[in-house]
Amino acid sequence: MGFYRQGMPQPLDRDGVKAAVISFIAAEEIALVERAFDPFEVDDPCPLNAGRPHRAIASCGEVVCRHCSKVFWR
Numbered sequence: 449m450g451f452y453r454q455g456m457p458q459p460l461d462r463d464g465v466k467a468a469v470i471s472f473i474a475a476e477e478i479a480l481v482e483r484a485f486d487p488f489e490v491d492d493p494c495p496l497n498a499g500r501p502h503r504a505i506a507s508c509g510e511v512v513c514r515h516c517s518k519v520f521w522r
Contacts, residue, residue: 457505459514462490468506469521490520 460468470478494502494515502513504520511521 457507460490460504460506460511465490465504465506465511465520468511472509472521494518 489502490504491501493499494513496515497503497513502518502520503515504511505514509522510519512519
């Protein structure tokens with residue numbers, strides 16, 4: 449068993465988080481995500497990022513903040 453040789457996941461903005469999650473949810477949930485301004489609360493202040501917004505990354509089917517490890521989607 450080994451590790452994949454790949455770079456660190458790139459930070460995602462609100463649209464990037466939506467794109468990562470849309471493939472896993474049903475049509476009615478997609479409509480809800482599209483209507484809400486920030487459904488995953490990505491733009492909320494991060495306590496470990498000096499009050500700036502969370503820096504979301506997607507890896508292995510999860511979307512988490514790279515600073516505080518808040519899980520936006522699992």
